[in-house]
Amino acid sequence: MIEVHGVQKAFGDQPVLTGIEMKVADGEVFGFVGPNGAGKSTFLKCALGIVKADAGSIRLGHGDDLVEALQDPLGARRRVGYSPGETSLYQSLKAIDFLRFALAHYPHADFQRGCELLEVFGLPANKRIKGFSHGMKRKTLLAQALATGAPVLMLDEPMEGLDPEARRTVEHLLGAEAEAGRTVFFSSHDLASVERICDRVAFLRSGRIMETGRISEILARASRILHLSFQTELDRSALPSAPGWEWDGAGTRWRLSFSGELAASLVRLEGLPLAGIRDGSGRLEDVFESLYGPEAPAHSTLVTEAS
Amino acid sequence: MLFRQMLREHLFLVIGYQLLLLFNIGAAIVYWPELRENIDALPVVLKLIPSETIRNMVIMLEEQGYWAYFGIQQFIKGGGLAAMVTAALLGSLLIAREVDTRTAEFLFSRPISRTRLFLVRWGSGLLFIELPFFLTTVLAWAISPLVDESLPLGMVLIAQLHLSLFAAAIFSLASMLSVFAEHQLKPAFIVIGFMFLNLAIYMVKGLWDFSLYKTIDLDRILPIEAGIYPWASTLSFIAVTLACLGLALHRINRRDF
Numbered sequence: 001m002i003e004v005h006g007v008q009k010a011f012g013d014q015p016v017l018t019g020i021e022m023k024v025a026d027g028e029v030f031g032f033v034g035p036n037g038a039g040k041s042t043f044l045k046c047a048l049g050i051v052k053a054d055a056g057s058i059r060l061g062h063g064d065d066l067v068e069a070l071q072d073p074l075g076a077r078r079r080v081g082y083s084p085g086e087t088s089l090y091q092s093l094k095a096i097d098f099l100r101f102a103l104a105h106y107p108h109a110d111f112q113r114g115c116e117l118l119e120v121f122g123l124p125a126n127k128r129i130k131g132f133s134h135g136m137k138r139k140t141l142l143a144q145a146l147a148t149g150a151p152v153l154m155l156d157e158p159m160e161g162l163d164p165e166a167r168r169t170v171e172h173l174l175g176a177e178a179e180a181g182r183t184v185f186f187s188s189h190d191l192a193s194v195e196r197i198c199d200r201v202a203f204l205r206s207g208r209i210m211e212t213g214r215i216s217e218i219l220a221r222a223s224r225i226l227h228l229s230f231q232t233e234l235d236r237s238a239l240p241s242a243p244g245w246e247w248d249g250a251g252t253r254w255r256l257s258f259s260g261e262l263a264a265s266l267v268r269l270e271g272l273p274l275a276g277i278r279d280g281s282g283r284l285e286d287v288f289e290s291l292y293g294p295e296a297p298a299h300s301t302l303v304t305e306a307s
Numbered sequence: 308m309l310f311r312q313m314l315r316e317h318l319f320l321v322i323g324y325q326l327l328l329l330f331n332i333g334a335a336i337v338y339w340p341e342l343r344e345n346i347d348a349l350p351v352v353l354k355l356i357p358s359e360t361i362r363n364m365v366i367m368l369e370e371q372g373y374w375a376y377f378g379i380q381q382f383i384k385g386g387g388l389a390a391m392v393t394a395a396l397l398g399s400l401l402i403a404r405e406v407d408t409r410t411a412e413f414l415f416s417r418p419i420s421r422t423r424l425f426l427v428r429w430g431s432g433l434l435f436i437e438l439p440f441f442l443t444t445v446l447a448w449a450i451s452p453l454v455d456e457s458l459p460l461g462m463v464l465i466a467q468l469h470l471s472l473f474a475a476a477i478f479s480l481a482s483m484l485s486v487f488a489e490h491q492l493k494p495a496f497i498v499i500g501f502m503f504l505n506l507a508i509y510m511v512k513g514l515w516d517f518s519l520y521k522t523i524d525l526d527r528i529l530p531i532e533a534g535i536y537p538w539a540s541t542l543s544f545i546a547v548t549l550a551c552l553g554l555a556l557h558r559i560n561r562r563d564f
Contacts, residue, residue, distance in 0.1 A: 048415075086409045089413065090316070101311075141413075
C-alpha cells in the first residue's frame, strides 16, 4: 500500500513536486504517467529517501505494517523493491554477483528467485555487466527488484529499452506480483503497457497530478476521436461544426475530436465525401495528448480518488 | 557485501599500490650495503646538494645509519608519495564516483543507512591504504638481516603508526570532499595538488615549518627510537580525521542523489 499526502519538493526555487496526493492499495498495479521532467522519478526517489522531500507524507508497506517513508527512509527501503530509471550499473560485476550485492540487505530477499528471473529474461548470469546491452541492464534491474521479496514494487520506466516480447514478459510478471498481494507502482512512457496492466493511473504534469483514476473511467471521460479520410480535398469551412467539436488536419485527412454520443456525431457527417473512417478513441495516448498537448489546460484539474 | 564490492572495484589500485611499496622498500634495502660502504664519503658530496632539506636528511643518514635510511625511505616513498596519492584517489572515489558513473541512485536505494554505507566504504578504503603500508614495513624489518642490519620492530611499528595516521587524515579529507563532489577527479586533484604544494613548501628553507610534511619528517620519526613520540602531530591527525568524518556524515545524510 502507498498513501501519499501533500508531497512537495523544490530544487532551489524551482518546484518539482507540488501537493502530490495518491493512494494505492495492496495488490494494485498503478501507473504513473507524464512527460519528461514532470517529476515522476523525483517522486520515486522521495519515497526512498534518495532525494529529500520538503514536506508531506508517504506511508508505504503491506496491510498494517506501514512506515512513514519521509521519517524512516531506511524502513521504507526495506519495504520497497526498486528498479531505478538509470541503467548504469557496476560494470565489473557479473550479473549473478550484482544480484547478490543488490539483494544483500533486504530482509525477505529470495536469491534463488532472482537467479530464476535472470533465466526467464534470458540473461547470462556469469557474464560481466559491461558486456550487457541497455535492455539487458534494464532486465537485470527488474530481476533484482522482483526478487527483493518486498511488499511494494517501485519501478522507474521498467519498459524502457525492452523489446515487445520482454515487455509482455514484464507485464505478465507484474500482474502475477499484484495477484500475490504486492503493490506495483511504476512510472512509464509506454502507455500501451500502462493501459494493459494498470488498474489505475495518475497523470503528472510539471510536478502536479492532473488526473487520477481507473483507466476505464478516464477513457470514458476523455474526448472521442475519429480519423477521417475524404475522396476530395476539403477546407475547414466545408466541414460541419458543433459544440465541443475540434477539427485538425488538411486536404483529404482530418481528425475530429468530440465529446458525446458517437452515433449522433456520425449523423452530422452525412453528405461528406467520406473515403474511410477509423475510431481512434478509447486509448490512453489520446488522453495523454489531451493533457499534455499544446492545447492542454495549464493548471491541474485535480481528481483524486482512493481505491 | 559492501566491503567485497569495494575490493572488487579497487583491486587493481590496491595491488598496484602494494607492489609499488614492496618494490621501493625492497630495492632500497638491497642498495643499502653499497651506500653503507661509502657512507664516509657523504660529507664530500654534501655541499653539492642544492636543497637544505635533502642535506639535512643526508646528515641524519650519516649520523644514525640504517634507522635513518629506513626512515627516509618511508617518508619519501611511502608517506610522501605512494600513500598520499593512493589515499587521495581512493578517498575521492568513495561517493563522487557513484555520482559520476550514475550508480548512486541504485546504491542509495538499498536498505542500508547512509551513515553505515559511508563508514563501511571509508573503513574499507582505509584498510586498503594502511594494510599494504604496514605489510611493507614488516617486510622491511624481516629482510633487514639479509643486509646485516636490524630494525627494532616495536619502534618501526610505532613510526609506521605515525605515518599511517597522517595517511588516514589525508584519506579522510579526500573522502569528505568526495561526499560534496559531483565528479570523482575533482577531490583527487584538490588533495593531490594540496599535498604537492606542501611538498614544495617543505623543500624551501624558512617555509618548511608551514608544510604538513614537517609533521612526519625525520625530525619526528627518528626520535621515536629514543622513545620520544610526536604526540602533538598524532593528535592533530586524529582530530582532522574525526572532523572530516563528521562533516562527511553530516553532508551525506542531507544530500540529494
